[in-house]
Amino acid sequence: MSSEKVIIKEDRPTAVQFSEIQIQHNDQELIDTAKKRLRRASTSGSQAIIAYRTLSITVSENQAKGVTKPKRSQKDLAEDLSNVSYHKLSITELEQQYRTSAIRGLGLDQIASRVKEHGKNAISPPPNNWFKKIYDYFFGGFCPLLWIASIICWISWRPLGDPNPSPLNLTLAIILMAVVFIQAFFNAWQDWSTTRVMDSINNMLPTQCLVVRDGKIITIDAAELVPGDVVHLKMGNKVPADLRLIQVSDDLKFDRSVLTGESDPIPGTIEDTDNNVLETHNVAMMGTHVLNGSGIGVVVSTGDNTLMGRIACLSSNNKSTRTTLQIEIFRFVMIIASLAITVGLVCLITWLAWLRRDYPDFLTPSAALVAIISVLVAFVPEGMPVAVTLCLTIIARRMQKNNIVCKVLTTVETLGSVNVLCSDKTGTLTENKMFVSDASIGRETFTSEACNQICSSGSDAELVPQLTLLQLTAALCNGSHFDSETAHLDIRQRVVFGDATDSAILRFAEGMSPAVATVETMRADTEKVFEIPFNSKNKWMLTIVRPLKDTMARSLSSRSSPVTTKDWVLFCKGAPDIILKRCSKILLPDGYEADLTDKRTEALLNIQAKWAHEGKRVLLLTRRVIKAEDTTDNAAGTSSFATWASNMNTDLVVIGMVAIVDPPRPESAETVEVCRRAGVRFFMVTGDFPTTAAAIARQIGIFTTEYPHTIADLDPAKKMEEIPKYVTKSIDIRQAKDIESQSNSTLDHKMDDSSYKSLLLSGSDMITLNDAQWEQVCQYEEIVFARTSPDQKLRIIKEFQKRENVVAMTGDGVNDAPSLKAADIGIAMGGGSDVAMEAADMILLDKFSSIVAAIENGRLVFDNLKKVIIYLLPAGSWSELWPVIVNIYMGGPQTLSSFQMIVICILNDVFPSMSLMMEKPEAGLLSRPPRNPKKDRLVNFNLLLQAYGFIGLMEMLSSMFMFFYYMSEQGIPPSKVFMSFTNLTTDGYMGYTSQQLNEFINVGQSIYYINLIICQWGNALSSRTRRLSFFQANPFFGYNKNWYIFGAMLVSLAIAFIILYIPGIQNVLLTRPVPVKYWFIPFGWAAMIFTLDEIRKLLIRSFPKGPIAKLAW
Template identity: 45%
Template structure:
């Protein structure tokens, strides 16, 4: 018994997430337990480590796992996740894993692989069949709740309740039972099922679109197969694969580290919620598989450093896959647009309930007593249901989902991939874009154009044109440093016979440019030259240090003559170390004590030479080029006594690089602007969007690129000194709480560097964010994050970037935008990915605005007939005793059929020509439904349609011997000269006329509603590909067909009390419809002619 408890305790220990420093302190009030077995071993609890609060998996999980996001349970305030029996087996599996406790050599032996050559293709194919794709199984779906959601989300519940009530009004309340009520109940029930079917179809369509978007973002990883490095889709990984890892990569599978740089760190917050990075090592650090630092878990990110790992688990066998398989999906939060729609629906429902209560009160207090035969209980129920159905825009939920899905699909065709529909709705209100430079504004295709050694500065083309024997030896040493202090590698598969400039290189853009320069100088012998040196230490480049270090021992001594000047080479021992450094001149210049002259000798670095190098750096920077400094240092054996691959050795190497360096030379790298950037910047600025460049480059470099791109156009550029530290007390009130648009910015241009940002106070930050043109230089990831948050105080902010250092700000921005060529961590943090070019941002902003415009159009179309014109026949019947001139059945037909189809078609409307000439939407003021839209829908179009339809119906009755005066306050009491049967027949005809009049006038309302500001002639529905909507006319034909069916088929006439409409009443509404179009044309003309006038302010 004791042995069983001991074994159980060991299992619990080996599957528990814990914090290294506080893992033993479990008595605190705020628990940090994350994954633990209970003492009974019957359950497995999953909790978030709460050092930074609960993590929203929908935000942090990789895009391909968004559909299997698991809900992290907090220790308080949430119910425990009910797990299945699989929890025990998962816990046992984790406890049995030994990959972290055995040596890398034994791991390779067990998996029958070799770290140097990897698996063979034949082995990989067999294992892919055995283990399956490296992809998670789809999450379990509660089909019952899903199906119920299709029926009862939106307005399905109201339709079902209305149908039941009308059934009751037919029998037993109907005395006698009215066949029209039975038909109405059946139609309501049919609509209930139709809207559920459409919701199901829409969900399937949306899922297909989003799935296709995710399929366009396959994860790639660098894998060694048959001794060659190849780029492989992550889903094709198998156990035993050798995977190379670098900063920015997301681990595609669980792997055992076999070679890691000493600075390598991983972010595991996606699994643990712990924000602190975990240092990676090849050594066993913990008996707990989930806590040891020599295991990399799928879905976590390498934020610094590099290394290699052996894949030990894929797919559902990974820790991520096991947890995802055991837990539930989170409930998505309500988006801004959903909240706006909810407010509108609540507003409409409030009016609806008020009207129903008013009808009930009037009936109970007056009609039931004074006119008992006018409205009985059955009729009252039907009237109340009619009011409810009339007021609720049944087509709105369909139109919203369709609009977002259609827009996401359209953006996908333009190579803009939105990870969620929420992104689509936010894009339309973006007022500031903070853009990274490298790889976003520029092509990310860097080339080394100039180099400087000593006091000689040469263009690379001139250097290469010289015969090899005539080149200065010093430039050969510069090329050697470029080859050694470089993390990039040539792709061996594309090397033979391919020019250096066109060879494929594994590595970042900067290292690629430097490596190609070295290859050109060495005539393609860099690989052999590198093999002459053994690398013993590496510190990868990062945005904080802004330099990289590589340390070597010599293997073949002939390489010394290519690397060092003769005096140093002769004295270099086999155990000596060569420290090579490459990075930003401002970070490394102060560490240099000597420099390499053009003749190849080493001289002390005097102040005049420092000034020379600074001047060269400024020249490069002012030309928009990135400047790098390459340096070296020889360290005699015995000076560094620590063992490699230890923390102390890492500290010793960094200490050696702090001083005594020899400055070998400077190189200039150009990254050309994307060809479309100038036009993109101009278009976005014309759309009222400010663009702020946020980069790590020097201020001179950043400003030069910003001017070339059009981001900065002012001649006079302010600096940090121009930002007042104290506010002007007489400048006005504090409106920091109000969301402003970019047009409020009244200041000119500003260039400011990262170190200067640290000294700004709140007032200076406020002044900074008011500049029209801003360039941020030498920024760190933390400063980028601060910049985004400062802008968010008064703007809706989009952040574009593609690097590791952009990830925090991408996630913090209202819309994070990454390039498709960006790092894994950047693409995961982003909400939207541009696969083609930066010009796609224009398309994204355009369609973001179109979504909001089209939804306003949908509501503007639904309000007049769908609510206003249907409401008044009921009210006039109840209050004024008039016959209900539009039957309840025909109200349902308009709401659920004729109007619903056309409203959905409005979601396909193309952008208006002026959509990018307006300022961004103010999310605090410009609501989806405002008083202007209500005034337009009810006060203008709705009133016009209502009065026209009433006039046509009562005029028809007047022409047929039933004057209006005999109906006013009649409450069903007809004069003796009017035959009841004749009256009923003519009333059915008048009701059908009201119905047809609304249907036809809505055609013209549909045409008028297509544009908010442009004339119908500027935005024609036909013969212009940029504006046409070919679905409009089929929707009109559909509504016409529905009207003909319900009005002209004799069997239907008998059931629902309709009648054939005289032919003139099909054409008279055309005149009223033309009046609607003309009226709206005049309104739009006034808005365009006098944009600040009264009509413009009242325009929707």
């Protein structure tokens, strides 16, 4: 039982021990997972682990060689650490060296000078590699292709263009270089904006710690720590600086995996265990976590002088991996690039094999290269970097407004794919504002108000001693304490340090005064001999005290068991199903102790069941009087004492029970309902008693049946192929206004076999499950996992992931950290432990309902990017490809000039695509099944069919019609244009001069160009929604208002005016004003595109299973 010992140096005073839930890391599977999934938010990463191990070996070698001369350069860090000796000092020597007091801490007059000397306790950000960043800005992504295209255009201008170089080729070369610079600017702006957003997010995260200053325990920001500060640590804390431990509980353990890569818990000690400061156990290192227990340490290093700070300097060149969103975007770019290169090569081969031989004057080498480069550049989605940058910035702002913190912004898209959400109960689904509602003595039950009234007024004198004993048990076997600075406030408003359960019991005990005295007085009248804090393995807390006054001894006595000041009293509180096995007697309302018979045990269990069915958490309070002659002579800090104490934790007397209420958050029920409607199965994973967990689950809608299945309904012999799989069915969305009002039967996502509805499992049940039973478990729609341990929570996550589910896990405690790291996306509550927030990918700083906004934004990112792509492809590639095909394969003029292609991509289409990123979620976004990352891609056949075969085809055909219609009006019918090759620009062709023919072509190209710009208006208005009509989500007013799109359309048109009507640009780029009537016809084409797409959406809504719906993007 060494894990229950408390090590206290005998010449030092003791302090109040902290009581917290303990996490056990004995499961090898959990340890292996922790090794594989090191904290994703860590700035040190694997290089930090390598650096730590390398330093540790070097330090040990140097100490063995006797290296003593300190060196301050960074490259000699190992030699520097070899000379560190604070871990070898006694506590008295440590106090002298750092001019501090282990009892009173630093004086306020010492703080200012130390802050000036040592600075803030913060690690400096790694230096920016500006050269690499600038290189990536100008040569990353598609920039190499644009550079090559620009160089070829330069060569096409000269020397290939000599003796008559075309100024258009020079202009193209300059424009392509400008595109590179524009992209570099947006990449730099994205870096800057992302840094700014993440800085603001980091400022929102709470990083506080408990320190002793001038003899008072106060809370300060970790950044304000200075060397010499005395810091209190408790389970769940992140160590705020390098600390030399001076007081520890024997169960104190640290997780150093962020540095070592090993998840084996490191015990905390007072004495050094190794000459190497990196290996000794009496130093708590900055950035590591407290897994169990509590302790006190003196700050020896802060900021850049800590080990974490020094290693950060050695590990600042980590390469980041692509997120799911980045992979999808890269895949899209590669698809388009492959098409562009393929078409370009085919065109080049055609020119070399056919046109150059049969029509040598038709396309000169210079003109052919420019035509091919135009195709390549036109295919490149130049607007995408801008759109993605804007998207992430918008999402960042929306998430901040909802008090959601994403450590890596692009992980929000993962939430759009989540189909299983496992949530902790306490502090997540409930308010974590617990209070004692009921208490019992024997078979009699009382409300907490009745207990207070009886003890205060003495209305039932015979019952007062028993309630007093219950009050003392609640006060003395308790790991929380009041903040002395709030003593003047009402009990409900006073600040309590400790976990929610102990805090509730502490307020209950304080509220029963003045039966004896205040809790502070009770504790002052007793001496704490020993304590084992509550932990998730034992599920109980033990405290041994000795009364210091006769009055306290009498209060601790019962009619059957008197107590003297020489006796010890052992208190134990915890889960009834665990502690009842250790009890042999029960305190009756009359003050006598009686044997705990089966009938009395059944009565207790009935009370527990009644309270649990009401959603209340039940704790049993017990004690044992240890007479003076039975006490041990072993020192309280020895392992033998801990073993003795554990052996004495039997033959307990039941004092009573208390029922604790933790009200559900007001938004929890609605959150569960919305998640279920969104196709996300919502499960509860808690450590509470099954009946209590089931009651809360019914209150908030996780359970919709009165009698859920249990392990008895899981057939261990059932064959895998006989188990029906959970199927998320598509939603029939007919009208936006009907979506929210549809019945649950319409919106529920049901399984093929309705018998798999609700399931209640306990941790003991999960131990016995085989693979067939786990397969059955994973098909249930509503599940509550109760009485779970940390390794069982991890097992739950893994089982659902094995069946290709995307799992999100929410939690706020230390016990949740392993499962938060193992989940596809871990979500911590802002008021939770530092360990949980460190392990999570996302943090909810406010209400739990914010998770709905997070899921919605995750789906919105993907939806809006699809809309941008649908908008960019028709004019940006498809309608630009066909002019080159007509030119090369049909012997006609290029109906759209190469320069106009580039202008469409980098100017005209950018602003409307940006406006599409401003679109709000469509009605029904949260009524769709979650995205399957392996099947539902950003770019798929349906999207390309919509972009090329529907919108793109109409835009291309209408633009071609406009070009040839204009040529026909000039007396040159299409039959004279096709296969004309060089004739169309030859003097005398169709009675026109060469100059007139070229003028016709320039005007026709300008008409094609303006037709595309205006047709894109219809595309932009259509692409705003995927299923809903424009009129159901109109952009003028209401929820879907988006005036940006109209401004963007006007900006696109204004650019076209500049290109077509500024004389200087006309002469250089060979653009021409468009005749008036050719301005109005394109609006008809745009209206046609818009109308046909509205009809398509109507057919989808009317026939959701029809062929058009199946081909919808």
